Amino acid sequence: GQQVMQIPQYQHVQEGEDFTTYCNSSTTLSNIQWYKQRPGGHPVFLIQLVKSGEVKKQKRLTFQFGEAKKNSSLHITATQTTDVGTYFCAEGNGGATNKLIFGTGTLLAVQP
Protein backbone atom coordinates (compact mmCIF):
# COMPACT_ATOMS: atom_id res chain seq x y z
CA GLY A 1 0.00 0.00 0.00
CA GLN A 2 0.85 3.66 -0.12
CA GLN A 3 3.85 4.53 2.05
CA VAL A 4 4.07 8.29 1.56
CA MET A 5 2.31 10.29 4.27
CA GLN A 6 1.68 13.98 3.82
CA ILE A 7 0.67 16.53 6.47
CA PRO A 8 -1.35 18.56 7.02
CA GLN A 9 -4.33 17.44 4.99
CA TYR A 10 -5.69 20.98 4.88
CA GLN A 11 -4.29 24.41 5.68
CA HIS A 12 -6.06 27.74 5.67
CA VAL A 13 -3.90 30.88 5.78
CA GLN A 14 -4.28 34.61 5.41
CA GLU A 15 -2.63 36.06 2.35
CA GLY A 16 0.94 36.97 3.23
CA GLU A 17 1.40 34.19 5.79
CA ASP A 18 3.84 31.36 5.23
CA PHE A 19 2.84 27.77 4.53
CA THR A 20 4.62 24.44 4.84
CA THR A 21 3.62 20.92 3.87
CA TYR A 22 5.56 17.82 4.88
CA CYS A 23 6.01 14.47 3.23
CA ASN A 24 7.23 11.44 5.18
CA SER A 25 8.11 7.94 4.11
CA SER A 26 8.85 4.79 6.07
CA THR A 27 11.51 3.85 3.53
CA THR A 28 14.46 5.61 1.94
CA LEU A 29 13.34 7.44 -1.18
CA SER A 30 15.21 7.37 -4.45
CA ASN A 31 13.84 10.74 -5.40
CA ILE A 32 10.86 12.90 -4.62
CA GLN A 33 8.76 15.09 -6.84
CA TRP A 34 6.31 17.84 -6.01
CA TYR A 35 3.15 18.67 -7.95
CA LYS A 36 0.50 21.36 -7.70
CA GLN A 37 -3.14 20.85 -8.64
CA ARG A 38 -5.26 23.96 -9.00
CA PRO A 39 -8.99 23.60 -8.21
CA GLY A 40 -10.66 21.86 -11.15
CA GLY A 41 -7.31 21.16 -12.78
CA HIS A 42 -4.83 18.33 -13.03
CA PRO A 43 -1.51 17.92 -11.20
CA VAL A 44 1.37 19.87 -12.68
CA PHE A 45 5.01 19.08 -11.96
CA LEU A 46 6.91 21.60 -9.82
CA ILE A 47 10.28 20.06 -9.03
CA GLN A 48 12.29 16.91 -8.41
CA LEU A 49 14.77 16.35 -5.56
CA VAL A 50 17.35 13.60 -5.77
CA LYS A 51 20.23 14.27 -3.39
CA SER A 52 20.31 13.90 0.37
CA GLY A 53 19.87 17.32 2.03
CA GLU A 54 19.07 18.99 -1.27
CA VAL A 55 17.39 22.40 -1.18
CA LYS A 56 15.88 24.04 -4.24
CA LYS A 57 14.07 27.33 -4.62
CA GLN A 58 11.54 28.59 -7.10
CA LYS A 59 10.74 32.21 -6.31
CA ARG A 60 8.71 32.02 -3.05
CA LEU A 61 8.76 28.19 -2.95
CA THR A 62 11.52 26.29 -1.13
CA PHE A 63 11.81 22.53 -1.46
CA GLN A 64 13.89 20.39 0.85
CA PHE A 65 14.92 16.73 0.85
CA GLY A 66 15.88 15.27 4.21
CA GLU A 67 19.37 14.07 5.00
CA ALA A 68 18.16 10.49 5.36
CA LYS A 69 16.03 10.81 2.20
CA LYS A 70 12.93 9.78 4.12
CA ASN A 71 11.17 13.13 4.23
CA SER A 72 10.68 16.28 2.25
CA SER A 73 9.02 19.65 2.68
CA LEU A 74 7.62 22.46 0.58
CA HIS A 75 7.60 25.93 2.10
CA ILE A 76 5.83 28.91 0.57
CA THR A 77 6.82 32.35 1.79
CA ALA A 78 4.22 35.11 1.87
CA THR A 79 1.37 33.19 0.26
CA GLN A 80 -0.72 34.73 -2.47
CA THR A 81 -4.19 33.79 -3.68
CA THR A 82 -2.59 32.24 -6.75
CA ASP A 83 -1.00 29.63 -4.46
CA VAL A 84 -4.40 28.06 -3.79
CA GLY A 85 -4.56 24.38 -4.66
CA THR A 86 -3.51 20.93 -3.56
CA TYR A 87 0.18 20.16 -3.24
CA PHE A 88 1.30 16.58 -3.69
CA CYS A 89 4.61 14.90 -3.13
CA ALA A 90 5.35 11.81 -5.15
CA GLU A 91 7.89 9.09 -4.56
CA GLY A 92 9.72 7.91 -7.65
CA ASN A 93 11.64 4.70 -7.69
CA GLY A 94 14.29 6.34 -9.83
CA GLY A 95 14.75 3.35 -12.03
CA ALA A 96 14.03 2.84 -15.69
CA THR A 97 10.34 2.42 -15.05
CA ASN A 98 9.91 5.42 -12.72
CA LYS A 99 6.82 4.19 -10.92
CA LEU A 100 5.31 7.17 -9.09
CA ILE A 101 3.47 6.85 -5.78
CA PHE A 102 1.74 10.01 -4.61
CA GLY A 103 1.15 11.32 -1.13
CA THR A 104 -2.31 12.21 0.13
CA GLY A 105 -1.86 15.89 -0.67
CA THR A 106 -2.27 19.13 1.25
CA LEU A 107 -5.07 21.47 0.26
CA LEU A 108 -4.05 25.10 0.70
CA ALA A 109 -6.70 27.80 1.03
CA VAL A 110 -5.56 31.43 1.02
CA GLN A 111 -7.85 34.13 2.33
CA PRO A 112 -7.28 37.57 0.76
Added chain:
Amino acid sequence: DVKVTQSSRYLVKRTGEKVFLECVQDMDHENMFWYRQDPGLGLRLIYFSYDVKMKEKGDIPEGYSVSREKKERFSLILESASTNQTSMYLCASSPPWGRTEAFFGQGTRLTVV
Protein backbone atom coordinates in the same frame (compact mmCIF):
# COMPACT_ATOMS: atom_id res chain seq x y z
CA ASP B 1 4.34 20.58 -25.37
CA VAL B 2 3.46 17.16 -24.06
CA LYS B 3 -0.16 16.34 -24.47
CA VAL B 4 -2.02 13.65 -22.58
CA THR B 5 -5.61 13.35 -23.69
CA GLN B 6 -8.36 11.44 -21.94
CA SER B 7 -11.33 10.47 -24.06
CA SER B 8 -14.03 11.90 -21.82
CA ARG B 9 -14.21 14.67 -19.24
CA TYR B 10 -17.46 13.40 -17.69
CA LEU B 11 -19.01 9.95 -17.86
CA VAL B 12 -22.14 8.44 -16.32
CA LYS B 13 -22.52 4.68 -16.37
CA ARG B 14 -24.86 2.14 -14.84
CA THR B 15 -23.90 -0.47 -12.28
CA GLY B 16 -22.69 -3.62 -13.99
CA GLU B 17 -21.69 -1.95 -17.25
CA LYS B 18 -18.27 -2.50 -18.79
CA VAL B 19 -16.51 0.85 -18.93
CA PHE B 20 -13.51 1.88 -21.01
CA LEU B 21 -11.44 4.95 -20.16
CA GLU B 22 -9.00 5.85 -22.89
CA CYS B 23 -5.79 7.83 -22.64
CA VAL B 24 -3.46 8.91 -25.44
CA GLN B 25 -0.09 10.67 -25.17
CA ASP B 26 1.89 12.23 -27.99
CA MET B 27 5.42 12.30 -26.58
CA ASP B 28 6.51 8.72 -27.15
CA HIS B 29 6.74 8.14 -23.38
CA GLU B 30 7.43 4.62 -22.20
CA ASN B 31 5.59 4.96 -18.91
CA MET B 32 1.87 5.46 -18.50
CA PHE B 33 -0.22 5.48 -15.35
CA TRP B 34 -3.81 5.36 -14.21
CA TYR B 35 -4.64 7.03 -10.91
CA ARG B 36 -7.83 7.46 -9.02
CA GLN B 37 -8.39 10.65 -7.00
CA ASP B 38 -10.81 10.81 -4.06
CA PRO B 39 -11.10 13.55 -1.41
CA GLY B 40 -8.69 12.99 1.46
CA LEU B 41 -7.06 10.00 -0.23
CA GLY B 42 -4.83 11.76 -2.73
CA LEU B 43 -3.86 10.05 -5.95
CA ARG B 44 -3.88 6.28 -5.72
CA LEU B 45 -2.14 4.24 -8.38
CA ILE B 46 -4.38 1.69 -10.07
CA TYR B 47 -2.10 0.36 -12.79
CA PHE B 48 1.16 1.29 -14.37
CA SER B 49 2.63 0.34 -17.76
CA TYR B 50 6.31 0.71 -18.60
CA ASP B 51 6.15 -0.58 -22.16
CA VAL B 52 3.76 -1.92 -24.74
CA LYS B 53 1.91 -4.94 -23.37
CA MET B 54 3.77 -4.56 -20.04
CA LYS B 55 1.82 -3.67 -16.93
CA GLU B 56 2.18 -3.66 -13.21
CA LYS B 57 -0.47 -3.48 -10.51
CA GLY B 58 -0.61 -0.38 -8.37
CA ASP B 59 -2.08 -0.04 -4.90
CA ILE B 60 -5.75 -0.53 -5.82
CA PRO B 61 -6.07 -2.78 -8.92
CA GLU B 62 -9.14 -4.71 -7.77
CA GLY B 63 -12.07 -4.28 -10.15
CA TYR B 64 -9.88 -2.82 -12.89
CA SER B 65 -7.83 -4.07 -15.80
CA VAL B 66 -5.71 -2.27 -18.38
CA SER B 67 -4.62 -2.61 -21.95
CA ARG B 68 -1.62 -1.19 -23.75
CA GLU B 69 -1.46 -2.47 -27.30
CA LYS B 70 0.26 0.64 -28.66
CA LYS B 71 2.84 2.85 -27.00
CA GLU B 72 0.72 5.98 -27.13
CA ARG B 73 -2.49 4.51 -25.77
CA PHE B 74 -3.32 3.16 -22.31
CA SER B 75 -6.83 2.02 -21.53
CA LEU B 76 -8.42 1.46 -18.15
CA ILE B 77 -11.26 -1.07 -18.07
CA LEU B 78 -13.89 -1.47 -15.40
CA GLU B 79 -15.17 -4.97 -16.06
CA SER B 80 -18.41 -4.47 -14.12
CA ALA B 81 -18.80 -0.95 -12.82
CA SER B 82 -19.89 -0.48 -9.23
CA THR B 83 -20.97 2.62 -7.33
CA ASN B 84 -17.75 2.61 -5.27
CA GLN B 85 -15.84 3.22 -8.49
CA THR B 86 -17.41 6.65 -8.80
CA SER B 87 -14.36 8.89 -8.81
CA MET B 88 -12.00 11.14 -10.74
CA TYR B 89 -9.64 9.13 -12.93
CA LEU B 90 -6.35 10.63 -14.02
CA CYS B 91 -4.02 9.30 -16.68
CA ALA B 92 -0.36 10.31 -16.80
CA SER B 93 2.73 9.57 -18.85
CA SER B 94 6.45 10.01 -18.26
CA PRO B 95 9.79 9.13 -19.80
CA PRO B 96 11.89 6.56 -17.93
CA TRP B 97 15.18 8.39 -17.52
CA GLY B 98 16.53 11.83 -16.69
CA ARG B 99 13.87 14.42 -16.04
CA THR B 100 11.15 12.01 -15.06
CA GLU B 101 8.22 14.29 -14.39
CA ALA B 102 4.78 12.92 -15.12
CA PHE B 103 2.36 14.75 -17.41
CA PHE B 104 -1.31 14.41 -16.63
CA GLY B 105 -4.45 14.37 -18.68
CA GLN B 106 -7.40 16.57 -17.75
CA GLY B 107 -9.13 13.75 -15.87
CA THR B 108 -12.39 11.83 -16.30
CA ARG B 109 -15.10 12.28 -13.71
CA LEU B 110 -16.90 8.92 -13.68
CA THR B 111 -20.23 8.51 -11.94
CA VAL B 112 -21.68 5.01 -11.58
CA VAL B 113 -25.39 4.98 -10.82
